[in-house]
Amino acid sequence: MFFFHLFGGGVQAALSNIQLEDLNYADVNNNEAIQVLPIPTRIHEIIFPTLGFPSLVFPGDTFSIILQLSDEQAKVLQENINKIYPVIALSPYIGHGVSRGIPTGLESYYRNYNDFEEHQATGAKPFVPYFRTNPLKPRKMQQEMFAQWEYYRLSDHKLFLTVRLPKEVSSHLYRVHDLEVRIFIGDQQVIHDIQRHSVGVLEKKETFRFVHLADPQINNLGFQFYGNKFNRPDDLNTQEFALEQAVKELNFLRPDFGVMSGDLVEGGNNYYNSGSMGAFFAGMEMIFEPYNDNSHYYLEKSSYWNEYQSIVQFLRELSFPTFNAVGNHDGYAAYVKQNEVRTLPQLSLTKSRVGVDSEPILYDGKHFWRKMIGPRYYSFDFGPWHFVAMDTFDHYRFYRIHYSNFGANNGGWISEEQMEWLKSDLEAARQSGKKIILFGHHDPRGGVHGMFFDDETRRYPRRTLLRLGDELWYQYKQYQEDMLYAGQEWAGVKAQGDTEGIIDPTYDSAKELLKLISEYPVTHVFLGHVHAGYEDEVKMNGRVVRFIHTTALSAQPTSVRNTEDYHQKTGEGEAKPAHWGYRMFEIDLDGNLREFSDLELGKLRISVGIDSTYRSQLGGIISPKRPLPTWLPYSDVIHRVAKEKALPFLFSHGDPIISFYALLNPNLKDKLRPLLLLPLPTLWDQTQRDTISDAFSHLYFSVLDEVGKDELAKKILIYNGNAVSVNGILEFPIRYEMGKEVMLSTYSSEWNLVESHVINSQTYKTQEGRWGSMGLELPAQNSVSHYVTISLAN
Secondary structure (H helix, E strand, O other), X not given: OEEEOOOOOOOOOOEEEEEEOOOOOOOHHHOHHHEOOOOOOOOOOEEEOOXXXXXXXXXXXXXXXXXXXXXXXXXXXXXXXXXXXXXXXXXXXXXXXXXXXXOOOOHHHOOOXXXXXXXXXXXXXXXXXXXXXXXXXXXXXXXXXXXXXXXXXXXXXXXXXXXXXOOOOOHHHOOXXXXXXXXXXXXXXXEEEEEEEEEEEOOOOOEEEEEEEOOOOEOOOHHHHHHHHOEOOOXXXXXXXXXXXXXXXXXXXXXXXXXXXXXXXXOOEOOOOOHHHOOOOOHHHHHHOOOOOOOEOOHHHEOHHHHHHHHHHHHHHOXXXXXXXXXXXXXXXXXXXXXXXXXXXXXXOOOOOOOOOOOOEEEEXXXXXXXXXXXXXXXXXXXXEEEEEOOOEOOOHHHOEEEOOEEOOOOEEOOHHHHHHHHHHHHHHHHOOOEEEEEOOOOOOOOEOOOEOOOOOOEEEEOOOOOHHHHHHHHHHHHHHOHHHHHOOEEEXXXXXOOOOOOOOOOOHHHHHHHHHHHOOEEEEEEOXXXXXXXXXXXXXXXXXXXXXXXXXXXXXXXXXXXXXXXXXXXXXXXXXXXXXXXXXXXXOOOOEEEEXXXXXXXXXXXXXXXXXXHHHHHXXXXXXXXXXXXXXXXXXXXXXXXXXXXXHHOOOOOHHHHHHHHHOHHHHXXXXXXXXXXXXXXXXXXXXXXXXXXXXXXXXXXXXHHXXXXXXXXXXXXXXXXXXXXXXXXXXXXXXXXXXXXXXXXXXXXXXXXXXXXXXXXXXXXXXXXXXXXXXXOOOOOOOEEEEEEOOO
């Protein structure tokens, strides 16, 4: 257990009283060195703050940095303890990197270390990232500022720093920053490290906003096959488009920080989850052609390295820091013996959860987590609040093994060690008078009101993994008998394969965790896992505790029935449709927390100019991934054209925004109006198609010039289709100063002008050029949709 209080006195930081899982969590000898598959390591010297456990700091306040040191580094610093001089820099994006080599085993995927950091497929061995940042887009904002070091301490191969942020910080720098640490002995630089996206600089104010996210599960392909079963806009027909949309929405809403309840990645396998094999794990081929004793499982083709690299890129696209908790998909593992049919039965339960094991490890998702995201569990104070991130998939490694994304166990568990850590942490929080917020992946109640609800039938025993064909048959049978089998919430006390009595049969982690929640001042528990959004107010020890589940951000979502009996006939009971989304909350320094809004992904649209590269590159002009702009006015026309297979004749120029602005042109509206009167399912004849296609073609270049490219926008379009009003900050690169010529026009779905007025805006200069920023409040949809067009003067 490790507590880290700020050194040096002075003003208390926004984030304080840091507690980590273990100061050696990111040690090479506990991660990369003990597994066969390579890890795209991103946590080197800086072990706090990190991408997954960031720091929050106000201007003029102090914050803490912890570095882990090699033997050589520790020796040099110890010998020159009075000559150490740290240089600490922060920037929304640090344009240079650290002089390192590409991690061993991944050299063929990247041309150089910068391409590795940006996850650009430039090496000799091709691959497709699951989330692609556009290399042609302008870089992120670069504006460097320096923090002044006040105190340092060297202890046990760790360097502890306390540094102070400048008192004066420009408003556009209230966002997440990269952190760069250089340690000098005289003129000699002995340590240089950068931890991307790890420090959130906050404005001092009374109320703060945070977003709760869950289950992006990058590389999850299920919704592409079952997507018609949940509510989503037609143009978000791939996970990649959904995540790009999430970036746009969340960066507009601009929370101060985010909390992510696990399943950041899928834990897939390139052999089983690609090509003709499909997203269903190619199970049928394995079932009907059983493996023989010489068969190989191809587990070395795990896509964890690509998934973790891709989710890092997604998180780095957000303008705010996120605190992340481990989910079951983040922590699957495989032993070397598991990769062969003949050696699989030789595996037995060991006492290892993470790190060193008596059995050779092929890979462990938690090693990727600890070297790319941060510690598995941790806590911190933020004003009167104490936040605790839990690892609720804290099984022995033996019970976390899987084939691709099919594991014997996916329910929650917390080890005795973590439970003791948690108890001590909660006691310290109670002694300091804090209100406690827990966040993790699984619900310890074992089942929940709205999905399923009882104490035992959803508590599955911890299973051992069968041969591949047998495992698939077993899971298929269980799912046929009870479709909720795949939604295991929390593991039971019973466990298979424990021949040496390693597991304490009297220890029930669900009951122990619920006991702690009832005994300590826990007010909220934020959860994921079931890919559905709902909440319960539970009376515990005379208090009300809110258990809040947020739906999946971009994995296959689930509908929720508001009844205790899930097994009733279809159609009975009130239901919440399945959808992607996230929840916004507000907290203040007086100890109040309220939900700001529960938003559905795709209902808030921000288009800055014409997205000339990203969507057209990924979706193509005419392809199954074609993004249909059904959120725009005239969506009935678009639906009709798509249904009648005339889409290519109308929208053949790439970006849907071109089609949108073309539809506003009076000439084109006159040509479309007679067609709207035709009864369905009458197909447009070739003459009618040619008329529309020619009209679009003539308007194409004029629309392109009127709207501008994404990097030099002349017009910005915003749409709010939510049932609640939203407010946020729109930020974009701009060539000229913004002044009174910046116009905002609000229209209804009939495209009748409602109002037009000048809005407040600002322009600021950075190292890479001008940026524009404006605050907007968008009314709720109510009975009509609202569209806002912002015109920027050159």
